[in-house]
Amino acid sequence: MTPPSPLILHHYPNSPFSEKVRLMLGHKNLPWQSVIIPMLSPKPDLVALTGGYRKTPVLQIGADIYCDTALIAEVLEHLQPLPTLYPAPSRGLARILAQWADTTLFETVMAFNLQPKGLEQLFSHVPPEAAQAFIADRRAMSAGMARQRPQDAAAAYKSCLRRLSDMLNDRPFMLGELACIADFAMYPALWFTRTRTSVLADILSATPAVVDWMDRMAALGHGAMEKFSAREAIEVAAASAPASLHGEMFQDEHGIALGSQVQVSAESFGREPTQGELVAATRVRYTLRRLDARAGTVHVHFPRMGYTLQAVAAP
Structure with a gap:
Protein backbone atom coordinates (compact mmCIF):
# COMPACT_ATOMS: atom_id res chain seq x y z
CA MET A 1 0.00 0.00 0.00
CA THR A 2 1.40 3.42 -0.94
CA PRO A 3 0.98 6.09 1.77
CA PRO A 4 -0.94 9.21 0.72
CA SER A 5 2.09 11.36 1.54
CA PRO A 6 5.77 10.60 2.12
CA LEU A 7 6.75 9.10 5.44
CA ILE A 8 8.64 11.77 7.38
CA LEU A 9 10.56 10.66 10.44
CA HIS A 10 11.54 13.33 12.97
CA HIS A 11 14.52 11.86 14.83
CA TYR A 12 18.20 12.24 15.70
CA PRO A 13 21.03 9.74 15.14
CA ASN A 14 21.72 8.79 18.78
CA SER A 15 18.08 8.14 19.69
CA PRO A 16 17.54 4.44 20.54
CA PHE A 17 13.81 4.56 19.84
CA SER A 18 14.56 6.22 16.49
CA GLU A 19 16.80 3.27 15.66
CA LYS A 20 13.82 1.02 16.35
CA VAL A 21 11.75 2.84 13.72
CA ARG A 22 14.62 3.21 11.24
CA LEU A 23 15.09 -0.56 11.27
CA MET A 24 11.35 -1.21 10.88
CA LEU A 25 11.34 1.07 7.83
CA GLY A 26 14.27 -0.87 6.40
CA HIS A 27 12.66 -4.22 7.21
CA LYS A 28 9.47 -3.20 5.41
CA ASN A 29 11.37 -1.54 2.55
CA LEU A 30 9.45 1.71 2.99
CA PRO A 31 11.13 4.87 1.63
CA TRP A 32 11.23 7.75 4.09
CA GLN A 33 12.35 11.31 4.59
CA SER A 34 14.62 12.23 7.46
CA VAL A 35 14.19 15.37 9.58
CA ILE A 36 16.90 15.71 12.22
CA ILE A 37 15.57 17.32 15.38
CA PRO A 38 17.41 18.65 18.45
CA MET A 39 18.27 16.14 21.16
CA LEU A 40 17.20 18.61 23.86
CA SER A 41 14.42 21.14 24.30
CA PRO A 42 13.42 23.57 22.96
CA LYS A 43 12.12 21.86 19.82
CA PRO A 44 9.89 24.54 18.27
CA ASP A 45 9.56 22.91 14.85
CA LEU A 46 8.56 19.54 16.30
CA VAL A 47 6.16 21.09 18.80
CA ALA A 48 4.50 23.01 15.95
CA LEU A 49 3.38 19.59 14.74
CA THR A 50 2.77 17.77 18.04
CA GLY A 51 1.44 20.61 20.19
CA GLY A 52 3.66 19.75 23.15
CA TYR A 53 4.88 16.17 22.85
CA ARG A 54 8.66 16.29 22.54
CA LYS A 55 9.87 12.69 22.75
CA THR A 56 11.74 11.12 19.85
CA PRO A 57 10.87 9.92 17.25
CA VAL A 58 7.68 11.24 15.66
CA LEU A 59 6.27 9.98 12.34
CA GLN A 60 4.50 12.43 10.04
CA ILE A 61 2.31 11.50 7.09
CA GLY A 62 0.94 14.70 5.60
CA ALA A 63 -1.03 16.41 8.37
CA ASP A 64 -1.18 13.28 10.54
CA ILE A 65 1.35 13.13 13.36
CA TYR A 66 2.01 9.82 15.11
CA CYS A 67 3.60 9.76 18.57
CA ASP A 68 5.25 6.79 20.31
CA THR A 69 6.99 3.92 18.54
CA ALA A 70 4.33 1.40 19.59
CA LEU A 71 1.77 3.33 17.53
CA ILE A 72 4.25 4.04 14.73
CA ALA A 73 4.79 0.27 14.40
CA GLU A 74 1.04 -0.22 13.95
CA VAL A 75 0.93 2.49 11.29
CA LEU A 76 3.82 0.95 9.35
CA GLU A 77 2.16 -2.48 9.57
CA HIS A 78 -1.03 -1.02 8.07
CA LEU A 79 0.88 0.64 5.24
CA GLN A 80 3.02 -2.40 4.46
CA PRO A 81 1.60 -5.61 5.97
CA LEU A 82 4.49 -7.81 4.79
CA PRO A 83 6.85 -8.73 6.24
CA THR A 84 4.65 -8.59 9.29
CA LEU A 85 5.74 -7.29 12.68
CA TYR A 86 3.06 -9.38 14.38
CA PRO A 87 3.27 -12.97 13.09
CA ALA A 88 0.63 -15.52 13.99
CA PRO A 89 0.28 -17.40 16.26
CA SER A 90 2.63 -15.35 18.49
CA ALA A 219 21.79 -6.14 8.62
CA LEU A 220 18.13 -5.22 8.06
CA GLY A 221 19.32 -1.66 7.38
CA HIS A 222 17.37 1.57 7.28
CA GLY A 223 15.95 1.39 3.77
CA ALA A 224 15.83 4.26 1.29
CA MET A 225 16.15 7.57 3.11
CA GLU A 226 16.46 11.12 1.84
CA LYS A 227 17.18 14.24 3.82
CA PHE A 228 14.35 16.66 4.53
CA SER A 229 14.19 19.88 6.53
CA ALA A 230 11.91 20.79 9.42
CA ARG A 231 10.66 23.76 7.39
CA GLU A 232 9.69 21.47 4.51
CA ALA A 233 7.94 19.07 6.88
CA ILE A 234 5.85 21.89 8.35
CA GLU A 235 5.01 23.06 4.83
CA VAL A 236 3.85 19.52 3.98
CA ALA A 237 1.53 19.56 7.00
CA ALA A 238 0.18 23.01 6.13
CA ALA A 239 -0.53 21.94 2.54
CA SER A 240 -2.25 18.69 3.58
CA ALA A 241 -5.51 17.68 5.21
CA PRO A 242 -5.61 15.01 7.92
CA ALA A 243 -6.72 11.59 6.78
CA SER A 244 -10.41 10.79 7.12
CA LEU A 245 -11.56 9.31 10.42
CA HIS A 246 -14.75 7.86 8.95
CA GLY A 247 -15.50 4.47 10.39
CA GLU A 248 -13.40 4.96 13.53
CA MET A 249 -15.25 3.39 16.46
CA PHE A 250 -15.60 5.55 19.57
CA GLN A 251 -14.70 3.70 22.75
CA ASP A 252 -15.38 5.83 25.81
CA GLU A 253 -13.58 4.98 29.05
CA HIS A 254 -13.54 8.49 30.56
CA GLY A 255 -16.97 10.01 30.05
CA ILE A 256 -15.41 12.57 27.70
CA ALA A 257 -17.41 13.23 24.53
CA LEU A 258 -15.91 13.65 21.09
CA GLY A 259 -15.43 17.34 20.37
CA SER A 260 -14.21 18.06 23.91
CA GLN A 261 -10.99 19.92 24.59
CA VAL A 262 -8.57 17.44 26.16
CA GLN A 263 -4.96 16.90 27.08
CA VAL A 264 -2.98 13.73 26.39
CA SER A 265 0.22 13.06 28.34
CA ALA A 266 2.62 10.16 28.77
CA GLU A 267 2.12 8.27 32.01
CA SER A 268 5.78 8.43 32.99
CA PHE A 269 8.81 9.66 31.05
CA GLY A 270 8.31 12.92 29.12
CA ARG A 271 4.94 14.09 30.40
CA GLU A 272 4.61 17.31 28.38
CA PRO A 273 0.92 17.45 27.41
CA THR A 274 -0.63 17.97 24.01
CA GLN A 275 -3.96 19.80 24.00
CA GLY A 276 -6.58 19.68 21.29
CA GLU A 277 -10.07 18.61 20.30
CA LEU A 278 -10.77 14.92 20.82
CA VAL A 279 -11.88 13.68 17.41
CA ALA A 280 -11.32 9.93 17.85
CA ALA A 281 -10.91 7.48 20.70
CA THR A 282 -10.63 3.98 19.31
CA ARG A 283 -9.73 0.72 20.99
CA VAL A 284 -6.01 1.49 20.58
CA ARG A 285 -5.52 5.23 20.05
CA TYR A 286 -6.57 8.80 20.76
CA THR A 287 -6.63 11.46 18.04
CA LEU A 288 -6.56 15.19 18.75
CA ARG A 289 -7.28 17.91 16.21
CA ARG A 290 -5.28 21.08 16.71
CA LEU A 291 -4.52 24.24 14.77
CA ASP A 292 -1.01 25.63 14.56
CA ALA A 293 -0.06 28.98 13.05
CA ARG A 294 2.63 27.34 10.91
CA ALA A 295 1.47 23.75 10.40
CA GLY A 296 -2.24 24.44 9.97
CA THR A 297 -4.79 21.84 11.04
CA VAL A 298 -3.20 18.57 12.12
CA HIS A 299 -4.33 15.37 13.75
CA VAL A 300 -2.00 14.17 16.51
CA HIS A 301 -2.31 10.46 17.34
CA PHE A 302 -1.31 8.69 20.56
CA PRO A 303 -1.62 5.07 21.68
CA ARG A 304 -4.00 4.50 24.58
CA MET A 305 -1.52 2.29 26.42
CA GLY A 306 1.01 4.40 28.29
CA TYR A 307 -0.91 7.68 27.93
CA THR A 308 -3.54 9.52 29.95
CA LEU A 309 -6.54 11.46 28.68
CA GLN A 310 -7.99 14.38 30.65
CA ALA A 311 -10.69 16.93 29.87
CA VAL A 312 -9.63 20.58 29.84
CA ALA A 313 -11.91 22.76 31.91
CA ALA A 314 -13.60 25.59 29.99
CA PRO A 315 -12.11 29.02 30.82
Whole structure:
Protein backbone atom coordinates (compact mmCIF):
# COMPACT_ATOMS: atom_id res chain seq x y z
CA MET A 1 0.00 0.00 0.00
CA THR A 2 1.40 3.42 -0.94
CA PRO A 3 0.98 6.09 1.77
CA PRO A 4 -0.94 9.21 0.72
CA SER A 5 2.09 11.36 1.54
CA PRO A 6 5.77 10.60 2.12
CA LEU A 7 6.75 9.10 5.44
CA ILE A 8 8.64 11.77 7.38
CA LEU A 9 10.56 10.66 10.44
CA HIS A 10 11.54 13.33 12.97
CA HIS A 11 14.52 11.86 14.83
CA TYR A 12 18.20 12.24 15.70
CA PRO A 13 21.03 9.74 15.14
CA ASN A 14 21.72 8.79 18.78
CA SER A 15 18.08 8.14 19.69
CA PRO A 16 17.54 4.44 20.54
CA PHE A 17 13.81 4.56 19.84
CA SER A 18 14.56 6.22 16.49
CA GLU A 19 16.80 3.27 15.66
CA LYS A 20 13.82 1.02 16.35
CA VAL A 21 11.75 2.84 13.72
CA ARG A 22 14.62 3.21 11.24
CA LEU A 23 15.09 -0.56 11.27
CA MET A 24 11.35 -1.21 10.88
CA LEU A 25 11.34 1.07 7.83
CA GLY A 26 14.27 -0.87 6.40
CA HIS A 27 12.66 -4.22 7.21
CA LYS A 28 9.47 -3.20 5.41
CA ASN A 29 11.37 -1.54 2.55
CA LEU A 30 9.45 1.71 2.99
CA PRO A 31 11.13 4.87 1.63
CA TRP A 32 11.23 7.75 4.09
CA GLN A 33 12.35 11.31 4.59
CA SER A 34 14.62 12.23 7.46
CA VAL A 35 14.19 15.37 9.58
CA ILE A 36 16.90 15.71 12.22
CA ILE A 37 15.57 17.32 15.38
CA PRO A 38 17.41 18.65 18.45
CA MET A 39 18.27 16.14 21.16
CA LEU A 40 17.20 18.61 23.86
CA SER A 41 14.42 21.14 24.30
CA PRO A 42 13.42 23.57 22.96
CA LYS A 43 12.12 21.86 19.82
CA PRO A 44 9.89 24.54 18.27
CA ASP A 45 9.56 22.91 14.85
CA LEU A 46 8.56 19.54 16.30
CA VAL A 47 6.16 21.09 18.80
CA ALA A 48 4.50 23.01 15.95
CA LEU A 49 3.38 19.59 14.74
CA THR A 50 2.77 17.77 18.04
CA GLY A 51 1.44 20.61 20.19
CA GLY A 52 3.66 19.75 23.15
CA TYR A 53 4.88 16.17 22.85
CA ARG A 54 8.66 16.29 22.54
CA LYS A 55 9.87 12.69 22.75
CA THR A 56 11.74 11.12 19.85
CA PRO A 57 10.87 9.92 17.25
CA VAL A 58 7.68 11.24 15.66
CA LEU A 59 6.27 9.98 12.34
CA GLN A 60 4.50 12.43 10.04
CA ILE A 61 2.31 11.50 7.09
CA GLY A 62 0.94 14.70 5.60
CA ALA A 63 -1.03 16.41 8.37
CA ASP A 64 -1.18 13.28 10.54
CA ILE A 65 1.35 13.13 13.36
CA TYR A 66 2.01 9.82 15.11
CA CYS A 67 3.60 9.76 18.57
CA ASP A 68 5.25 6.79 20.31
CA THR A 69 6.99 3.92 18.54
CA ALA A 70 4.33 1.40 19.59
CA LEU A 71 1.77 3.33 17.53
CA ILE A 72 4.25 4.04 14.73
CA ALA A 73 4.79 0.27 14.40
CA GLU A 74 1.04 -0.22 13.95
CA VAL A 75 0.93 2.49 11.29
CA LEU A 76 3.82 0.95 9.35
CA GLU A 77 2.16 -2.48 9.57
CA HIS A 78 -1.03 -1.02 8.07
CA LEU A 79 0.88 0.64 5.24
CA GLN A 80 3.02 -2.40 4.46
CA PRO A 81 1.60 -5.61 5.97
CA LEU A 82 4.49 -7.81 4.79
CA PRO A 83 6.85 -8.73 6.24
CA THR A 84 4.65 -8.59 9.29
CA LEU A 85 5.74 -7.29 12.68
CA TYR A 86 3.06 -9.38 14.38
CA PRO A 87 3.27 -12.97 13.09
CA ALA A 88 0.63 -15.52 13.99
CA PRO A 89 0.28 -17.40 16.26
CA SER A 90 2.63 -15.35 18.49
CA ARG A 91 1.30 -11.85 17.91
CA GLY A 92 -0.01 -11.45 21.46
CA LEU A 93 3.25 -12.69 22.97
CA ALA A 94 5.24 -10.43 20.63
CA ARG A 95 3.29 -7.37 21.78
CA ILE A 96 3.74 -8.22 25.45
CA LEU A 97 7.48 -8.76 25.00
CA ALA A 98 7.74 -5.49 23.07
CA GLN A 99 6.02 -3.59 25.87
CA TRP A 100 8.44 -5.11 28.40
CA ALA A 101 11.36 -4.18 26.16
CA ASP A 102 10.15 -0.60 25.67
CA THR A 103 9.88 -0.08 29.42
CA THR A 104 11.68 -2.43 31.83
CA LEU A 105 14.51 -3.53 29.53
CA PHE A 106 15.05 -0.07 28.08
CA GLU A 107 15.16 1.68 31.46
CA THR A 108 17.58 -0.90 32.87
CA VAL A 109 19.97 -0.85 29.92
CA MET A 110 19.99 2.94 29.58
CA ALA A 111 20.67 3.33 33.31
CA PHE A 112 23.75 1.19 32.67
CA ASN A 113 24.70 3.01 29.45
CA LEU A 114 24.45 6.50 30.92
CA GLN A 115 26.76 5.93 33.87
CA PRO A 116 29.68 8.41 34.02
CA LYS A 117 31.98 6.28 31.83
CA GLY A 118 29.34 6.02 29.11
CA LEU A 119 28.45 9.71 29.27
CA GLU A 120 32.12 10.59 28.97
CA GLN A 121 32.37 8.70 25.69
CA LEU A 122 29.03 9.93 24.40
CA PHE A 123 30.00 13.58 24.90
CA SER A 124 33.75 13.26 24.29
CA HIS A 125 33.70 15.63 21.30
CA VAL A 126 31.51 18.38 22.74
CA PRO A 127 31.97 20.96 25.52
CA PRO A 128 31.36 19.74 29.11
CA GLU A 129 28.26 21.89 29.39
CA ALA A 130 26.59 19.79 26.66
CA ALA A 131 26.72 16.71 28.89
CA GLN A 132 25.44 18.73 31.82
CA ALA A 133 22.55 20.04 29.72
CA PHE A 134 21.67 16.49 28.61
CA ILE A 135 21.64 15.21 32.19
CA ALA A 136 19.47 18.13 33.34
CA ASP A 137 17.07 17.65 30.43
CA ARG A 138 16.62 13.92 31.01
CA ARG A 139 16.28 14.46 34.76
CA ALA A 140 13.42 16.88 34.10
CA MET A 141 11.77 14.43 31.69
CA SER A 142 11.96 11.62 34.27
CA ALA A 143 10.81 13.64 37.28
CA GLY A 144 9.12 11.37 39.80
CA MET A 145 10.51 8.16 38.28
CA ALA A 146 12.75 5.81 40.27
CA ARG A 147 16.32 5.74 38.94
CA GLN A 148 18.48 2.65 38.99
CA ARG A 149 22.06 2.94 40.17
CA PRO A 150 24.59 1.78 37.56
CA GLN A 151 25.62 -1.17 39.77
CA ASP A 152 22.03 -2.40 40.06
CA ALA A 153 21.43 -1.79 36.37
CA ALA A 154 24.53 -3.82 35.46
CA ALA A 155 23.31 -6.82 37.44
CA ALA A 156 19.83 -6.62 35.94
CA TYR A 157 21.24 -6.09 32.42
CA LYS A 158 23.32 -9.27 32.70
CA SER A 159 20.24 -11.22 33.78
CA CYS A 160 18.24 -9.85 30.86
CA LEU A 161 21.01 -10.78 28.42
CA ARG A 162 21.06 -14.36 29.69
CA ARG A 163 17.31 -14.62 29.22
CA LEU A 164 17.49 -13.16 25.72
CA SER A 165 20.27 -15.60 24.92
CA ASP A 166 18.06 -18.49 26.05
CA MET A 167 15.39 -17.32 23.60
CA LEU A 168 17.93 -17.38 20.77
CA ASN A 169 19.36 -20.84 21.40
CA ASP A 170 17.49 -22.50 18.55
CA ARG A 171 16.20 -19.66 16.41
CA PRO A 172 17.60 -16.60 14.59
CA PHE A 173 15.11 -14.12 16.07
CA MET A 174 13.28 -13.86 19.36
CA LEU A 175 10.15 -15.74 18.34
CA GLY A 176 11.16 -17.62 15.24
CA GLU A 177 12.67 -17.43 11.80
CA LEU A 178 11.70 -13.80 11.13
CA ALA A 179 12.11 -10.58 13.06
CA CYS A 180 8.96 -9.38 14.83
CA ILE A 181 8.01 -6.38 16.97
CA ALA A 182 9.71 -8.00 20.00
CA ASP A 183 13.06 -7.96 18.17
CA PHE A 184 12.69 -4.34 17.12
CA ALA A 185 11.80 -3.29 20.67
CA MET A 186 14.60 -5.25 22.36
CA TYR A 187 17.37 -4.15 20.01
CA PRO A 188 17.69 -0.34 20.45
CA ALA A 189 19.04 -0.08 24.01
CA LEU A 190 21.56 -2.86 23.29
CA TRP A 191 22.47 -1.06 20.05
CA PHE A 192 23.22 2.02 22.16
CA THR A 193 25.58 -0.01 24.35
CA ARG A 194 27.37 -1.43 21.36
CA THR A 195 27.61 1.67 19.17
CA ARG A 196 27.27 4.76 21.37
CA THR A 197 28.78 3.72 24.70
CA SER A 198 31.07 1.02 23.35
CA VAL A 199 33.46 1.41 26.29
CA LEU A 200 30.79 -0.54 28.19
CA ALA A 201 30.06 -3.10 25.47
CA ASP A 202 32.08 -5.87 27.10
CA ILE A 203 28.89 -6.69 29.01
CA LEU A 204 27.63 -8.28 25.78
CA SER A 205 30.57 -10.66 25.39
CA ALA A 206 29.18 -13.34 27.74
CA THR A 207 26.16 -13.88 25.46
CA PRO A 208 27.47 -14.46 21.90
CA ALA A 209 24.02 -15.57 20.73
CA VAL A 210 22.75 -12.08 21.53
CA VAL A 211 25.64 -10.49 19.64
CA ASP A 212 24.95 -12.67 16.60
CA TRP A 213 21.27 -11.67 16.77
CA MET A 214 22.29 -8.01 16.93
CA ASP A 215 24.30 -8.51 13.74
CA ARG A 216 21.23 -9.94 12.04
CA MET A 217 19.12 -7.01 13.20
CA ALA A 218 21.68 -4.44 12.02
CA ALA A 219 21.79 -6.14 8.62
CA LEU A 220 18.13 -5.22 8.06
CA GLY A 221 19.32 -1.66 7.38
CA HIS A 222 17.37 1.57 7.28
CA GLY A 223 15.95 1.39 3.77
CA ALA A 224 15.83 4.26 1.29
CA MET A 225 16.15 7.57 3.11
CA GLU A 226 16.46 11.12 1.84
CA LYS A 227 17.18 14.24 3.82
CA PHE A 228 14.35 16.66 4.53
CA SER A 229 14.19 19.88 6.53
CA ALA A 230 11.91 20.79 9.42
CA ARG A 231 10.66 23.76 7.39
CA GLU A 232 9.69 21.47 4.51
CA ALA A 233 7.94 19.07 6.88
CA ILE A 234 5.85 21.89 8.35
CA GLU A 235 5.01 23.06 4.83
CA VAL A 236 3.85 19.52 3.98
CA ALA A 237 1.53 19.56 7.00
CA ALA A 238 0.18 23.01 6.13
CA ALA A 239 -0.53 21.94 2.54
CA SER A 240 -2.25 18.69 3.58
CA ALA A 241 -5.51 17.68 5.21
CA PRO A 242 -5.61 15.01 7.92
CA ALA A 243 -6.72 11.59 6.78
CA SER A 244 -10.41 10.79 7.12
CA LEU A 245 -11.56 9.31 10.42
CA HIS A 246 -14.75 7.86 8.95
CA GLY A 247 -15.50 4.47 10.39
CA GLU A 248 -13.40 4.96 13.53
CA MET A 249 -15.25 3.39 16.46
CA PHE A 250 -15.60 5.55 19.57
CA GLN A 251 -14.70 3.70 22.75
CA ASP A 252 -15.38 5.83 25.81
CA GLU A 253 -13.58 4.98 29.05
CA HIS A 254 -13.54 8.49 30.56
CA GLY A 255 -16.97 10.01 30.05
CA ILE A 256 -15.41 12.57 27.70
CA ALA A 257 -17.41 13.23 24.53
CA LEU A 258 -15.91 13.65 21.09
CA GLY A 259 -15.43 17.34 20.37
CA SER A 260 -14.21 18.06 23.91
CA GLN A 261 -10.99 19.92 24.59
CA VAL A 262 -8.57 17.44 26.16
CA GLN A 263 -4.96 16.90 27.08
CA VAL A 264 -2.98 13.73 26.39
CA SER A 265 0.22 13.06 28.34
CA ALA A 266 2.62 10.16 28.77
CA GLU A 267 2.12 8.27 32.01
CA SER A 268 5.78 8.43 32.99
CA PHE A 269 8.81 9.66 31.05
CA GLY A 270 8.31 12.92 29.12
CA ARG A 271 4.94 14.09 30.40
CA GLU A 272 4.61 17.31 28.38
CA PRO A 273 0.92 17.45 27.41
CA THR A 274 -0.63 17.97 24.01
CA GLN A 275 -3.96 19.80 24.00
CA GLY A 276 -6.58 19.68 21.29
CA GLU A 277 -10.07 18.61 20.30
CA LEU A 278 -10.77 14.92 20.82
CA VAL A 279 -11.88 13.68 17.41
CA ALA A 280 -11.32 9.93 17.85
CA ALA A 281 -10.91 7.48 20.70
CA THR A 282 -10.63 3.98 19.31
CA ARG A 283 -9.73 0.72 20.99
CA VAL A 284 -6.01 1.49 20.58
CA ARG A 285 -5.52 5.23 20.05
CA TYR A 286 -6.57 8.80 20.76
CA THR A 287 -6.63 11.46 18.04
CA LEU A 288 -6.56 15.19 18.75
CA ARG A 289 -7.28 17.91 16.21
CA ARG A 290 -5.28 21.08 16.71
CA LEU A 291 -4.52 24.24 14.77
CA ASP A 292 -1.01 25.63 14.56
CA ALA A 293 -0.06 28.98 13.05
CA ARG A 294 2.63 27.34 10.91
CA ALA A 295 1.47 23.75 10.40
CA GLY A 296 -2.24 24.44 9.97
CA THR A 297 -4.79 21.84 11.04
CA VAL A 298 -3.20 18.57 12.12
CA HIS A 299 -4.33 15.37 13.75
CA VAL A 300 -2.00 14.17 16.51
CA HIS A 301 -2.31 10.46 17.34
CA PHE A 302 -1.31 8.69 20.56
CA PRO A 303 -1.62 5.07 21.68
CA ARG A 304 -4.00 4.50 24.58
CA MET A 305 -1.52 2.29 26.42
CA GLY A 306 1.01 4.40 28.29
CA TYR A 307 -0.91 7.68 27.93
CA THR A 308 -3.54 9.52 29.95
CA LEU A 309 -6.54 11.46 28.68
CA GLN A 310 -7.99 14.38 30.65
CA ALA A 311 -10.69 16.93 29.87
CA VAL A 312 -9.63 20.58 29.84
CA ALA A 313 -11.91 22.76 31.91
CA ALA A 314 -13.60 25.59 29.99
CA PRO A 315 -12.11 29.02 30.82
